[in-house]
Amino acid sequence: MSSVAQKKGFGATLWDWLTTVDHKKIGILYFLGGGFFFVVGGIEAMLIRWQLHKPNNDFVSAGLFNDLITMHGTTMIFLAAMPILFGFMNAIVPLQIGARDVAFPFINSLGFWMFFFGGLFLNISWIYGEVPDAGWTSYASLSLASPGHGIDFYAIGLQIAGGGTLMAGINFLVTIINMRAPGMTYMRMPLFTWTTFVASAMILFAFPPLTVGLFFLTFDRMFGGNFFHHAMGGNTIIWEHIFWIFGHPEVYILILPAFGIFSEIFSTFSRKRLFGYPSMVFATVLIGFLGFMVWAHHMFTVGLGPTANAIFAVATMAIAVPTGVKIFNWLLTMWGGSIKVTTPMLYALGFIPSFVMGGVTGVMQGAAPLDYQLHDSYFIVAHFHYVIVGGVVLAILAATHYWWPKMFGTMLHEGLGKVTFVFFFIGFHMTFLIQHWLGFWGMPRRVWTFMDGQGWNMANFISTIGAILMAVGVIVLVINIIITSVKNVRVSNDPWGDGRTLEWAIESPPVFYNFPTTPLVRGLDTVWIEKMEGNEAGYTAAEPVKDIHMPNGSIIPLFMSLGLFVAGFGAMFRTETSWGLPVLIIGLAFTFVCMSARSLIDDTGYYIKKDELLRDMKRKGGQA
Amino acid sequence: MDLNKKFTPETWPDHPEKATLEAKNKFVGFWLFLGGETILFATLFATYIALKNSGPSGFGFSTQELYELPLVFVMTMLLLTSSLTSVYAMYHLRNYNFKKMQLWLAITALLGLGFLMLEVYEFSHYVKIGFTYGNSAFSSSFFTLVGTHGFHVAIGLVWITLLIFRNAKRGLNLYNATKYYTFSLYWHFIDVVWVFIFTVVYLMGVIG
Numbered sequence: 001m002s003s004v005a006q007k008k009g010f011g012a013t014l015w016d017w018l019t020t021v022d023h024k025k026i027g028i029l030y031f032l033g034g035g036f037f038f039v040v041g042g043i044e045a046m047l048i049r050w051q052l053h054k055p056n057n058d059f060v061s062a063g064l065f066n067d068l069i070t071m072h073g074t075t076m077i078f079l080a081a082m083p084i085l086f087g088f089m090n091a092i093v094p095l096q097i098g099a100r101d102v103a104f105p106f107i108n109s110l111g112f113w114m115f116f117f118g119g120l121f122l123n124i125s126w127i128y129g130e131v132p133d134a135g136w137t138s139y140a141s142l143s144l145a146s147p148g149h150g151i152d153f154y155a156i157g158l159q160i161a162g163g164g165t166l167m168a169g170i171n172f173l174v175t176i177i178n179m180r181a182p183g184m185t186y187m188r189m190p191l192f193t194w195t196t197f198v199a200s201a202m203i204l205f206a207f208p209p210l211t212v213g214l215f216f217l218t219f220d221r222m223f224g225g226n227f228f229h230h231a232m233g234g235n236t237i238i239w240e241h242i243f244w245i246f247g248h249p250e251v252y253i254l255i256l257p258a259f260g261i262f263s264e265i266f267s268t269f270s271r272k273r274l275f276g277y278p279s280m281v282f283a284t285v286l287i288g289f290l291g292f293m294v295w296a297h298h299m300f301t302v303g304l305g306p307t308a309n310a311i312f313a314v315a316t317m318a319i320a321v322p323t324g325v326k327i328f329n330w331l332l333t334m335w336g337g338s339i340k341v342t343t344p345m346l347y348a349l350g351f352i353p354s355f356v357m358g359g360v361t362g363v364m365q366g367a368a369p370l371d372y373q374l375h376d377s378y379f380i381v382a383h384f385h386y387v388i389v390g391g392v393v394l395a396i397l398a399a400t401h402y403w404w405p406k407m408f409g410t411m412l413h414e415g416l417g418k419v420t421f422v423f424f425f426i427g428f429h430m431t432f433l434i435q436h437w438l439g440f441w442g443m444p445r446r447v448w449t450f451m452d453g454q455g456w457n458m459a460n461f462i463s464t465i466g467a468i469l470m471a472v473g474v475i476v477l478v479i480n481i482i483i484t485s486v487k488n489v490r491v492s493n494d495p496w497g498d499g500r501t502l503e504w505a506i507e508s509p510p511v512f513y514n515f516p517t518t519p520l521v522r523g524l525d526t527v528w529i530e531k532m533e534g535n536e537a538g539y540t541a542a543e544p545v546k547d548i549h550m551p552n553g554s555i556i557p558l559f560m561s562l563g564l565f566v567a568g569f570g571a572m573f574r575t576e577t578s579w580g581l582p583v584l585i586i587g588l589a590f591t592f593v594c595m596s597a598r599s600l601i602d603d604t605g606y607y608i609k610k611d612e613l614l615r616d617m618k619r620k621g622g623q624a
Numbered sequence: 625m626d627l628n629k630k631f632t633p634e635t636w637p638d639h640p641e642k643a644t645l646e647a648k649n650k651f652v653g654f655w656l657f658l659g660g661e662t663i664l665f666a667t668l669f670a671t672y673i674a675l676k677n678s679g680p681s682g683f684g685f686s687t688q689e690l691y692e693l694p695l696v697f698v699m700t701m702l703l704l705t706s707s708l709t710s711v712y713a714m715y716h717l718r719n720y721n722f723k724k725m726q727l728w729l730a731i732t733a734l735l736g737l738g739f740l741m742l743e744v745y746e747f748s749h750y751v752k753i754g755f756t757y758g759n760s761a762f763s764s765s766f767f768t769l770v771g772t773h774g775f776h777v778a779i780g781l782v783w784i785t786l787l788i789f790r791n792a793k794r795g796l797n798l799y800n801a802t803k804y805y806t807f808s809l810y811w812h813f814i815d816v817v818w819v820f821i822f823t824v825v826y827l828m829g830v831i832g
Contacts, residue, residue, distance in 0.1 A: 103649040103652075103653060104649065104653060166660060170653055170656050170657055170660070171653070173652075173653075173656055174649050174652050174653040174656065177652055178645065178648055178649050178652055179645075179649075204656055204659055204660045204663075205659070205660065205663050207660070208660050208661070208663040208664035208667065209663060209664075209667045211664060212664055212667040212668060212671075213667075215768070216671070216768075219764065219768065220764075223757070224757055224758030225757065225758065225764040225768070226758065226759075226760060226761040226763075226764045227671065227675070227761060227764055227765065227768075229761065231680055232679065232680050232760055232761050233675065233678035233679040233680060233683065233760045233761035233762060234675065234678070234761035234764070235674060235675065235678075235761070238671055238674060238675075242667060242671075245667075596786060599783075599786060599790075599803075600786065600790050602627060602799065604627065604799065
């Protein structure tokens with residue numbers, strides 16, 4: 001196997017991508033899959049806003065509106081934000097810790113395909129015509145009563161995608177624990193790696209409750225269970241607890257990697273070491289811990305009693321402390337730095353005020369008595385869009401520009417990038433700032449239309465115009481990506497010129513084995529240290545050139561996910577068709593056979609020989 | 625990794641289950657997986673405790689009348705003993721004694737099978753007297769908690785059977801030592817979960 005590029009046919013290229021276990025390619029697959037669902041969720045958002053742009057609008061029906069809000073939320077959280085972040089984690093974290101791949105390349109691929117087929121399953125509901133319509137939280141009292149197969153698509157689709165997420169979480173944890181390069185102690189890990197680590201630990205403990213909750217829902221709807229049926233002794237509040245025990249950590253699973261991305265960007269473009277690195281790490285871990293202690297603040301109005309509400313209110317407000325630590329650290333990183341306002345830096349600068357506003361409204365809702373007023377109003381919608389769009393989506397857009405050269409080997413156009421930012425940023429504030437007031441003025445969330453003469457017309461119209469501006473920003477980004485890909489100007493190792501972490505020490509995109517020799521890490525911001533000492537090679541090798549062990553590609557992960565995908569349809573149509581049960585059994589059996597094949601057939605990978613490596617290095621030395 | 629490398633008890637590493645990087649990854653990864661499983665069972669336990677004895681009006685089953693401790697005691701003994709025999713197997717794994725390891729694992733599997741058959745008997749008895757899955761919230765939560773444990777036992781049995789037959793002819797190496805070891809971790813985990821089921825479901829159910 002040689003790394004020298006060979007001209008391959010379309011079939012061979014496709015096969016290569018379907019069977020790949022290379023973390024960089026899987027990162028790109030996650031990015032493309034998540035990007036696709038981001039567009040789907042975005043179209044749903046535009047339809048929602050268009051329906052609400054004027055009073056008494058009948059652009060969509062009330063039922064379709066429920067479908068749209070449910071699918072918008074579910075798609076954006078599970079199928080867009082998380083997979084895109086996983087894409088960056090996959091592409092960047094192994095490079096940042098000086099590893100050649102993740103700990104479990106096979107499981108990495110399986111995690112991607114399960115996400116993809118789970119997302120596909122969920123979205124096939126649009127084609128089938130029965131769409132989930134109980135909100136992304138799918139509260140049991142609503143979801144059990146929902147007719148048709150909509151909620152079944154939700155329960156089974158998320159079950160499959162959630163399994164993939166859990167695997168990805170374990171994979172990142174083990175990668176970071178076991179595969180750091182010599183000298184890369186925990187307290188020398190870049191912040192993006194740290195936040196990936198903590199977010200993965202949260203995935204490990206937050207996703208099993210979701211798995212169980214979705215099984216309960218599936219059993220109740222399809223297999224005669226009674227967990228949430230009040231008349232049969234069940235309790236609908238159990239779903240709310242289980243969902244939020246998962247759901248609250250989930251929002252930190254999204255925001256922590258976003259914090260990591262901005263930490264990298266602030267430090268790189270202020271050309272300064274991250275201010276208060278140890279306190280950043282501590283704050284990350286503390287947020288990860290507290291994130292599990294606050295789920296009932298979503299349930300203040302359920303009636304858990306004043307004691308429970310008080311405890312959860314205090315715990316919720318406590319999270320503002322480590323988050324504040326982070327905000328001040330970012331500000332102080334810029335203080336006295338030599339700031340370069342690139343596109344990623346622009347997003348980072350826009351992120352701080354936006355996210356602080358979302359955080360402050362979060363503390364407001366954390367006050368349980370006030371939450372009784374704000375509950376189920378547009379204020380809530382404004383709040384969570386401020387933290388998720390103002391935090392996570394801005395981070396995703398920033399990281400897209402920041403790491404594009406590392407992932408694809410070419411730079412996105414800076415000018416167009418800034419145009420995207422201006423449209424998106426102004427559009428974002430225009431859409432959601434006014435919604436705080438809409439909430440105060442009494443507009444409830446999740447209503448499909450509103451009456452004239454309540455004073456909500458202008459605010460809703462402004463909000464819709466803002467949403468259109470955001471869409472324009474995204475379209476400019478897509479144009480930017482197309483132009484950049486067509487031009488395809490190749491860039492060097494460190495195209496920003498200010499890279500501090502190990503991913504900038506190797507070529508863009510990196511060769512499939514990443515590092516010809518394992519790097520030696522001598523401190524935080526490894527590459528910056530080497531640069532300051534005039535080391536042209538980018539990093540110091542920790543070992544002589546020797547054979548490299550690599551994993552083999554495999555089609556089994558795709559087949560395993562396909563089996564679950566097929567079984568999902570069987571489970572759904574089990575009672576009403578004769579083919580349902582056989583299809584369920586065949587699908588599961590197929591997955592099981594694939595698992596057994598993986599276990600029984602030895603697959604110990606292959607070696608890249610030393611002389612091949614030396615030849616590669618020499619060839620590249622000649623080019624540079 | 626060279627699968628054909630021959631070892632003697634002297635050259636066999638002290639911790640064969642984590643002698644290579646791949647093995648160390650699997651070892652740590654499996655411990656983390658069990659952490660996630662713990663949360664999964666914790667959720668099932670919480671739901672069971674919330675819904676126990678709860679059914680539609682006029683519902684005729686309660687934990688006191690339903691559970692039969694003698695049967696559950698025998699099941700507990702079978703599963704606890706199988707955990708002990710799997711420890712013997714791991715002792716022989718460390719000492720590079722393949723035949724004895726396989727023997728003790730086979731005994732482990734038989735004990736596990738005995739447990740599972742008693743559980744099937746228990747469940748079918750409940751169904752016969754009308755305590756079916758859809759009977760009440762209590763029955764749903766009971767069958768889901770105990771059934772998920774039983775499903776884990778069944779998966780473990782299939783796993784160890786495949787391992788025993790797959791490696792029967794080729795003996796121990798550093799590739800399959802990790803597989804055997806993670807199985808034993810899994811088996812202990814199942815055992816610990818059962819101890820909690822025995823206490824929380826059956827003992828606390830009978831007492832009150």
